[in-house]
Amino acid sequence: MTAIQIRRRSFFAAAAARWAAIYTAGLPEAARERRLLQVESDIWEQEADGMAEGLAPARVGFDIFERTVRGIPADILWRFQLEGPKVQFNIPFERITGAMLLLLIVLVFASTSMAGFDPARDTWAEELALLGDQPGWQTDANVFFWMLCGVALVGVAAAFYRAIQHASPGLATLAAFAMATCGVLVLISASMYRSMVSLAAEFVDNPAEPGILTASRSLALAIEALQLGIIVLLGVGVFSLALAAHRERLLPRWQGRLATVSAVLVAAAVVSGAVEPWDDTANWLLMMGGLALMVAWLVIAGFTLLLNRKPPADRSMAPATTPA
C-alpha cells in the first residue's frame, strides 16, 4: 500500500472529532483513548473513501457530521452506562482555570467601567443632573450587574485558590486575596453608586437643597478612588496567576513576560498618578496600555489552558518508518 498524504480536514469532520473529545472528557484514560481512536480512525477511513470516489471534501465532511449527529444519543448513553449512576466529569484543572481566566476578562471590563462620570467640582452639578435623569431600570440593571461581578470575583478567587493552592500555595493565597478584595470593593462601589444616583434624583427634583451636591460628590470621589484600588488588585491577582502558571509550566515563557509587562505598566501608571494629576495623558496611556496587555494575557492564557490538548500515546500519527 502506498503512503497517503495527511489531508486537510473539513470543518464538519473536525467538528465530529471534537464532539468525541467533548463527550469523553473526564473518562478514565483507557476508555477515552479507545473511543477516540475508534472515531478518529473511522473519520479518516470515510474521508479516504470519499476522496477515492471523487466526492467533494465538503460533502464527505457533511456526511461524517450527519453520521455523528445521528449517534449523539448513543454516545451520551454510552457515557452514562460506562460510569454507572455516579457520573464524574474529571475535567483537568487547567481547563477550568482557562475558563475562569476568560470569565475574568468580562469581570475586568465590568469592574473598571463603573466610574462613567466626571466628579470635577465645577461641572458636578451638570453631571448629577444627567445621572438623575437616567431611567430607574437602567440604574437598577447597572447596580445588579456590578453586584453580580463583585460576587463572581469572590467566587473566582475561591475557585483559583482551590485550583492552584496545592501547587503554589503562596501565589494562590495572594491571587485569591487580591481578587476577593477586588470583589468586595466592586460590591461597595455598586452600593455607593446606587446611593449617588438616589441623591441625583433628589437633586433633579430640588436643585436648591443644600448638601446634596457635596454628599453626592463625596460618593463619586470615593467610587473613583475605589476604582483605582480595583484596578491595582486585579493587576496583582492576574499577575499572581501568571506567575503560578509560569512556575507550574502550564504556559509558554513568552506569555509570562506579557503578564509581567502589563503589571509593570499598571504599577507605573499608579505611581505616576500619585505624583502627577490623574488625567495626565501619559498616566492614561500607561494605565490603558497595562490593562490592554492584561486583557490580552487573559485571552491568550485562557484559551491556551482551556484548549490544552495532550495527544494520547496511540492517537497521533506514528512517524513513518522505513520498511525493511
Added chain:
Amino acid sequence: MVFRKPNVLLPIELSILEAGILLIREGAPEFHGYAIATVIRDQEEGRRLTAHGTLYRALDRMEKAGLLKSRIEDAEVAAFENRPRRRLYLVTAQGRKAAEAARIEQRASSVTTRKGLEPR
C-alpha cells in the same frame, strides 16, 4: 441499564455479525468499524452508514459479551500508510453460533407468520 431479553441479539448486532461472517467468507476475517459499516449499508438497501455512537457502542458491547474480539493494529502498519491505527475486530465462534441461532429463529418466526396468513 439494559432493557432487552437475555441472549437476544439486537438488529444492529445481528447485522454486524452477519457482515463479519460475510467478510470471513471473502477472506478478510478482521474488520474495522468503518469497513463493517459500509458492508452493512451495502447489504441493506436504502440504509445509511451506521452512526458512530450506535456502531461503536454495539461493537464494544459485543466484545464484552464474547461475540467479537478485537486488537489494535501494529503502529508500523498505520505509520506506513500515514493514518490512525485501526481497532480490528473478529467474529468469534460464539458470535457465529449466536448469529446462526438468530437466523434460525427469524426463519421460524417468518414461517409461523406465513402459516398464520395463509387462506384456510
